Amino acid sequence: MPDGIDFADDTDQPRTHMTLRLIAQDPTVLGEDERILTALVRVPWSRMEVGPRGARLHVVDYDTATGRYYRHAAITDDDPFADVPDTTLKKDRAFHAQQVYGTAARTLAAFETALGRRLPWGFANHQLALVPHAFAEANAYYSREDGALLFGYVPADADREAVYTCLSHDVVVHETAHAVLDGLRRRYLEPALPDQAAFHEGFADIVALLSVFSMRPVIERALGPADKNGRIKRASVEPAALRRSVLAKVAEEIGGVLTQGRGALRESARKPPPTGWDEMPEFDEPHRRGEVLVALAFELLVEIWWKRLQPLLSRPKAADGDGRGITVDRARAAEEGARAASQLLTMLIRGLDYLPPVEFDYGDLLNAVVLADAEVVPDDDLGYRDLLIGRFEAAGIKRPQNRVTDVLTAQRPPHYLGINFAGLRSDRDEVFRFLWLNAPRLEICTDYYTVIESVLPTQRIGPDGLIVPESVATYLQMVNMTAREFTDASGLELSPQIDPGTSVQLFGGGTLVFDQFGRLKLHIFKRLTDWKRQQRRLEYLAKTGRRDSLQRLGFSEGTARGQAFARLHNSDLSSGEAW
Ligand SMILES: [Zn+2]
Known part of the structure; x- marks a missing residue:
């Protein structure tokens, strides 16, 4: 072996997956044992080197605030963080590296599985750099120039502990989704009508929201306490209850890590937009406009989940006259939620290939998802396509003609x-x-x-x-x-x-x-x-x-592309959103 090179993982038998422990949502979300809620998740296997570095993702733990560079051991799947106390987990840079690597790897895998191919990044490198401690600020963004996701942190002071954006599952998923989308549709960062920038933000939030559902413990917890047999009442899984409790809870916690930000999902992102939203000036702002898509995804998720729960609910022997005695196994209910989220996410991602390469509008998304779904699931016996079309049309988004x-x-x-x-x-x-x-x-x-x-x-x-x-x-x-x-x-x-x-x-x-x-x-x-x-x-x-430095209209803006995201995430327009 040559000097100075650490071939950390040179196994002769590559596997398909490895299992990593990740913080399920963010460090403020605790489980029933009052400890940070973590989950063991599968990510695609790659030969790993110190950094940690894999085939598609490199963790680069360079801290511009202190000028220090840290190299961490290659990731292994023997669960070294299983019994680490919460206080250590929060501070341990090696765990931070595992959290960003694992979360980004799962997100990329969700896109690659749905589209059935490797996805290129929006820059020339094969590997996206993940910088878990990029700067001392509660912000995070994707930079095409750097080929990187940059995560900030707020150092600890006398009054409070440090806050790390890299430990928030939702922030990492949101930024990874920006990077993947940029690789698929580079032109979506050109100056355009407002749906295009809104799509980047809204879709990134949807991917973050639906990914939380794959973290089973988060959903079980949000469904509320179960009885001694692990069962909960039917009333807690009815659509109104799912909206009010589970989704509201998950959504409130999304983005909660960012103190100065709105978080990804304000209440407005959980309600259908007002009639005529398209003409309202507040909806020119990309995040606000993106919330229209997020609200649609919420509704679709509830409806699909509810459909999937039906067979679990109709057990005659448990039922009394008005159905109030019906209970459902909490773990199964959470599992159906995870399946519903995964189905919806796959359906939406599959549509991406059918989008036009430029000049996106929301009607294009509806059209693309319906077209792609019809290719793969010709007989829509579950009625998902009608559901999708119905929901979009109710929000004033129609399938475009002649495109x-x-x-x-x-x-x-x-x-x-x-x-x-x-x-x-x-x-x-x-x-x-x-x-x-x-x-x-x-x-x-x-x-x-x-x-x-x-x-x-x-x-x-x-x-x-x-x-x-x-x-x-x-x-x-x-x-x-x-x-x-x-x-x-x-x-x-x-x-x-x-x-x-x-x-x-x-x-x-x-x-x-x-x-x-x-x-x-x-x-x-x-x-x-x-x-x-x-x-x-x-x-x-x-x-x-939106003119460039020569006062021209519609030209690619002179600023570096990554800066476009940094600015979008910090813009005056964005009502203080931080990521
Ligand atoms: Zn964003």
């Missing part, structure tokens, strides 16, 4: 002359060739700069084991012009606050889904020439002051 072509039933199917089918699964140039050949049929205007940005093969596995292999390619279109040229091209006026000489940048693009034979089956698009949308975007960017 998807079902190519297999199109009147004029695409040409494949000279196209290498295998290339459509991996080769950007081959996909471009296909796009060029079929531009008239797909109604893609080739007057604008057009580039294939990604081509990814996927394998999805449905609940009945059905494997759906596909390949998903995205293309981007872009043009720079002046406001005057925009008015000329579109025939639409812009408000006086946009000077006619202002430079503007417009985006369009689409997602091409090919089946296992290389045939195009879906084309999901945002036309560059949808001038009404472009007008709305320019007006929104002008109104909210």
Whole structure:
């Protein structure tokens, strides 16, 4: 073995998983034994080195506040923190490293399992750096430039103990979700209509919320005390009770670690948005707007959970006349909650591949989730898709018209002359060739700069084991012009606050889904020439002051991308949210 290199884990028999102890929600959440609630969870196995470092994630324990760098032992799964006292657990940097590593690894795994492939990060490195003690401040953010999640902490003082954002399950999941989303849809950090930034925040919160449910002890605790047989009353699992007690409790605790922040889920994130929210100025702020999605996820979770509980409730011998005597095993009820959360999360993540690469709006999400779900679960016997559509429509979000072509039933199917089918699964140039050949049929205007940005093969596995292999390619279109040229091209006026000489940048693009034979089956698009949308975007960017340093509108902002998140998480607009 070469000097100075510690091959900590060089086993000849790689395994699929390792089991780690993690703080289930955050250190303020205690179990029935009055100790910090922890859970043993499975994370995908990787060969581990000191740091700890694995194939996709590196813990870099560099503390900019003190200038010190700590290297911790490689993670092992013999549960070294099993009997460590709470006071040590809170302070032990090696445990902090395990907490961020384990939590980020589970989050990445949830996305990779649902999408059936490895997911790239939004930067060139293969490994995302996790910095558990990045700065002395109660904040945390994803930085694309650094290829890192940076977690802050508030050092202890005379009055209180230190607060570590890296110990909060929800904060780590939320930031990991930002990193994964950025890898899937890099353009979602471009200046756009408000749904796009709101989606990043709302989706990250949803992933955090639904992941808490996979921590069984948290849910059992939230369901309330059980009788000596481990059973609870039917009344405690009815939808109203689930909303009021379990979800409210979990949500209040989410983000509780951040003293100056609102936490992820304010009460407003648990109620359906008011009618006409879309037009209200307060909903221009990304977090507030993101709460609309979070509230929808809450409702869907309750409904799916309730459906799943039915077989446990209808036991005739336990029932009296009005059903009040019915009880349910608390552990089973929690397990159904975990399954409901996992189903919903998988369903939402699967939709991500079917989103357009630019100019996202909420209708696109509904559309994408429904399309992707129909591929994997053709007969929706549990009615989840109707549930989803119903909930979104009740919140004023409709499936958009004319943004998807079902190519297999199109009147004029695409040409494949000279196209290498295998290339459509991996080769950007081959996909471009296909796009060029079929531009008239797909109604893609080739007057604008057009580039294939990604081509990814996927394998999805449905609940009945059905494997759906596909390949998903995205293309981007872009043009720079002046406001005057925009008015000329579109025939639409812009408000006086946009000077006619202002430079503007417009985006369009689409997602091409090919089946296992290389045939195009879906084309999901945002036309560059949808001038009404472009007008709305320019007006929104002008109104909210989102100009770059040259006073241009719609251009990628000059600040570093990671800084965009730091700013978003600290912005004046964000009513003091800290992550
Ligand atoms: Zn965020």
